[in-house]
Amino acid sequence: MYKDNYNRIMFLPQRQQRSVIAAAYLAEFLILLPKFIKTGSRLLIRFLILAIAFLSASLSQAQGAVTKLILTESQASAVAGPHMQWWFDTDRTGSIYSLLDASVGWQNSQVEIPNLGYRRFPVWFRFSVENRGVDTEWNLVIDYPLIRDLDVFVVQGREVVDIFQLGERFAFNARPVKHRNYIIPFSLDAGSELEFYIRVEGPYAVQMPVTIKNAAALLEYEGYAVLLHGLFFGFVVVMGFYNLFLFLSTRETPYFFYVCFTFLMGLFQFVQQGFAYQVLWPTEVAWQTKSTGVLLHLCLISSYLFVNSFLNLRQSIPWNFKAIIFFICLSVVALATAPFMDEFWTIRFGVLLVVPAIILAVVGGLIAWHRGRSDAKYFSIAWFAFWVGGMLLALNKLGLLPRNHLTEHGAEVGMVIELTLLAFALADRIKTERNQSQELANHARAMERAALMAKERALELEKMNSEQLERSVRARTRDLHKALSELSQMNKRLEQLNQVDSVTGVGNENSFLVNLSKEWDRSYRDGEVLSLIVVELDNYRDILADYGSVASDECLKNVATILERLISRPADCITRYGDKVFGIILPGTDEKGADHLAARIVESVAEQPFDFGIARVQASVSVGVAAVLPKRPDQHQDLLMSAESAVYMAKSGGGNRVEFVTIEG
Template sequence: MAHGARILLVFLAAVLLPALAWGNTPERVALGQDMQWFADQDNAYPNLETVLHAESRIDWRETQGDGISRGFNSTPHWFRIRVPPVASARATTRYLQIPEPLLNRIEVFVVRNGEALQHETMGINQPFPERPLEHRDFITPVSLSETEPTRIYLRIQTNGSLQVAPALWTPEAFAEQDRTDAVTSGIFYGVMLVMFLYNLFIYFVVRDRSYLHYIGYVAMFTLFMGALHGDAFQYIWPYATAWQETSVTFSVAALGIASILFTNSFLKLRRHWPLAHRVFSTMLAASVLLVVLSFVLAYEISIRINSLYGILIMLSILAVSIRMWWVGYRHARYFVMAWLALILGTMALALSKFGLLPWNAVTANGAQIGAVMEVVLLSFALGDRINHERAERFQAQQKALAAAEEAKSAQEELLEAKEAANQELEERVRERTRELEQALKKLETVNQFLEEVSRTDQLTGLHNRHHFVRRYHEEYKRAQRNQYPLSVILMDIDHFKWFNDTYGHIAGDECLKAVSEALARIISRAGDTLARYGGEEFIVLLSNTPMEGALVVAERLRRAVSDLALEFDGRTVPVTISAGVAVLTPANLKKPEQLIQNADEALYAAKEQGRNRVCRYPDDVTG
């Protein structure tokens, strides 16, 4: 965690400290305060001559601050900037910077004494190498006068967000700032690459799907930032002008897909919150559709839809993760902080695109700042989960070491007994031997107890999930050889969360015990297996049992539970279960787990049809 915090502090310093030094200096002059503008609604001024001819009649508007943000606006805009004479002791060449990498077309006119001295055309509609200076921002050298003021006119038209904050730099100061920006970008992309490779390694080690989804998320976010800031256009596809626009909307939609997949797998929503899982599945389908539409819709439409939908996805993920943290899912705490950081940074960027926030170095780099904070915090979240799992493994190792020490002690006693047998009388040898046999028997009893504990649920006394999975695969192979059907009954206590919230966890444990005893009285045939599958879920494996027999057993189980009369707080509380039944012959299975998945779908159908009932797969399963 300390290393992640250092990375975050270095990146924030690299971004914010140069931004704080962006005030007017002899080396850099922000032109926003001296800039006037008007929107050419009817395209009545297509060139400089028409503007100069009607300049006195045009309603020029003043700019507030260092720049202007007009939101998503495809109307051509003209800008007029008055630049005073430069000091004679300095060179007259300056670099004009327009720091918005996604503008479609920019025309720059340098005018002095009513005469146009320079005309440059830039924008993402042109291949990158055709720019006056190959830089991700739009940079062009302009020549100023030592004795006379110079006017710079800009005609800008874009399909996306119109943000203009021009500045004049001396070539030396711009080169120094460019090196600082390169360090900032290098840190950002370096952090993303490190997190990509690190989590890829972790995935190959632990095979946890959430790591794979996180890798996809990091890759898509890096692609999005590269497209948004012009780095990808400069270094990867400098001649693909049409793709440069499409890459932004494509990467936003693809980032939505990766975000939803990662959230679903990390928070395990299918198990812990099925409703949120279904909502995110619908949003995932919408994101896939937006990926396709990014190649079909016009950019000015697609970018608006993707920007708003991206905000909706981030807010939804934040709300779900807060709720999961609230209900006690401990790994969600860093997840909440990570997404909050990204949301604040990305929303600052998006709102500046719509013109609702001022454009500056902080809002322009908001997504990068939020992304680095998120990557660091998510690494904390993944590390927290790894540490938790490591602690559980350590406890298991401690128990194993204790058993090994006991075995070692018994072996030492055996050696001592053998040595004493050569020195003592035969009776003493027999007595010592009996003691050693008792010690070995005790060790065997302990081992048997540990074996029993490893396959028994400590609360209910039933078999646990680990034992059930082993028995299931054994019975599956036997049924496959003999070609007889296997039946699985998956059960869930109805409204158990409400029961816990109303009567408390101690009462909930008593309820689980009572239900377990009722089920165990029904499942008594040799070869059948009853286990607690997790939480309030129970599962039964019936060998060589067709659907008719499995339904009879499931109904008996349901009635046995519904006949229970539990007393809590002086009240009789009814308890019911829902059950899903699935039967398949192993020869027809694509994979061994399919039968359990079918039973799970039947259980979901029982829940949706009102609970306290038995549903079978596939007859009672819809959709």
């Protein structure tokens, strides 16, 4: 019974479909309210409300007769939608000649843009145009780039006078007009009449925004469209590169995923508006058809990763993290099957996944906001704005909302708002961290001022010659010593925070970069060889995954202990500048000495398994060595890049080995 009702809904006109679906949702809502209603009563209510909806739909099927499109002297442009009729070719037997010779169940459109949602079968449209003006040269414009199979038949006097085969199944240059939309020039003498039959089929939503424009109207419209799209894509590119530079300077992971999300969403919109097929891959027919579904799922994955990284869901909201991992897996499966799957299902599945993606982001942001994170308010509002635009676009493509400027471009507006607010959220995140550091520095300065004031007071009291004053001096002196002690401890704490790695006790990334730059300049002045060893723990991720962060930290400590045992020269410097990476700066050490030390490091780590109480883990390291005689100042980054390149070669060779790179200073 429900299958028959579903088929009836799908063949109703668009407005009636929305009425029936809305009534069905209302029925489900009413059913869930009274928990005490029995099962039989629920089924009865559902049947009655659906029956009422179908009755109202059937009573409203009487439509006015469709009229032909009249072109007058005062018109430069005319919308064909209200003059259209459409027909579902469910059994794929329709052809232009069969439609001219036989009568089928044409449905009147009566809307400016017919929107029939996703269809698995061809859909035919037709309308008539009569010219009562003086212009004879016109253009039929289909403002919808995403059509795979598009056949346009021009009929005059029930004879086919011209045929245009268009769509994504053909290369872009095969179009009569090289434009992102489909433009078909035609001539129509004054007093003459033409009839257009349009057949569309493909994996995208079936929408038919058709207008008839003369050359001037087409040029004016395209000027505005290109300007607005240029502003949008320019904004996306600027935001993407701006945050890319921020990522390169701060190394904050959320910036990286934000940049990925920005560029992928921009490219997705570039495809949606037809610019990608026109500019980037005009001859790649197969990829153009697949690109929408592939980019949609890539956008979903990048958004999930950004939300997880920004909100730290694994620790803060575990259930949200698990849900995100689940939906990432779904999108990965969709990407893996995209080359073999029909584009219809890839795209529709992605459209359906948009809703949970944005809901998870908004809910996660609201929870973080409620817990006191100031940056979460920008995050939540940004994703809500994108949710509104994305929902409008999704409901538009599903055929549940009409296509207009709001539903078609709402996602772009929401994306602009989202990208702007997310930039504010990231900036607020950095600002909060800086404020915390500033508060600590202000406290240290306050302690220093207190110490100076106490010292001045002590000097004043020294001038007075009495026992009472001497006792006061001693008391003030004790206060001074206490303040100075606290100041000294605070300075040491600041220095440790800035220079020492909290896990291993060796230098951190700040001290590594400072010492590397200093030793480079010193070696350049003294004409000495400078060597750099980069040590990366091969199975750090496995240890972290199998035994947790405590075991992985112990493993790092053991490696640091081995390095400190092997390296004894005061001038040599050991630091940890990555999750699992150590750097060893060896001034005055040539390539032979550095290579020998690197081999000892590999052997020592391999010979000493780490006992964590619950298990013994055999660790190994990949070591990269680079040596250089500096010939220019301030070029230490070349040495670091060479050593890291050597580490990469060592890991690519299976790990537990040493690779050496010699560079020119």
